[in-house]
Amino acid sequence: MTGFTRHRRSGRIIANFTGFEADLLRSLAGQLVELLRNESAAPVEQDPLEAMLDFSGPTTEPEDPVLARLFPSAYRDDEEAAGDFRRFTEGALRDGKAAAAATIIDTLEDAGLPPELAEDGLMIDVEMEEPTAETWMRSFTDIRLALATRLEVEEGDEDYWATLPDDDPRGQAHDIYDWVGYLQETLVEALSE
Known part of the structure; x- marks a missing residue:
């Protein structure tokens, strides 16, 4: 895996993954989707207009540390305002983050990643337009935040991880956390070309 680049002629963003790397990305994205959807209320069949006006989302910070990191309080010093903000926004934010992670899965599978574990020697060539690449970039941020939170990564603790x-x-x-950071960095560079 050499990271993301921009194709000279088509302008599309491209990357090549081994089957193992693609499976790993699919697994990370799938775990994020599951976390985001399991913690939220199950969708109920309702009138579309009513759904647009439904602001019955959560009003308290999530108990799971990863979700608390992905959805921090908007107003640390005002619990009521933070609850109102969360109630009006968290559902849509969860849906957006889950959809972004699902885009990674869909893109990999559209590129040829089989639904089961990939065989040895399989290479997955991913090619995407800028909007899809930007979605991947946002999801990489969420995946890295989730990993960093679970691992309790702190600024300046590189020596600990190296030992x-x-x-x-x-x-x-932590190596996976670094790898996703590398992917994100090369994706940012490819998008800025």
């Missing part, structure tokens, strides 16, 4: 043994699962998860 973990190779077989430590926390170090391996």
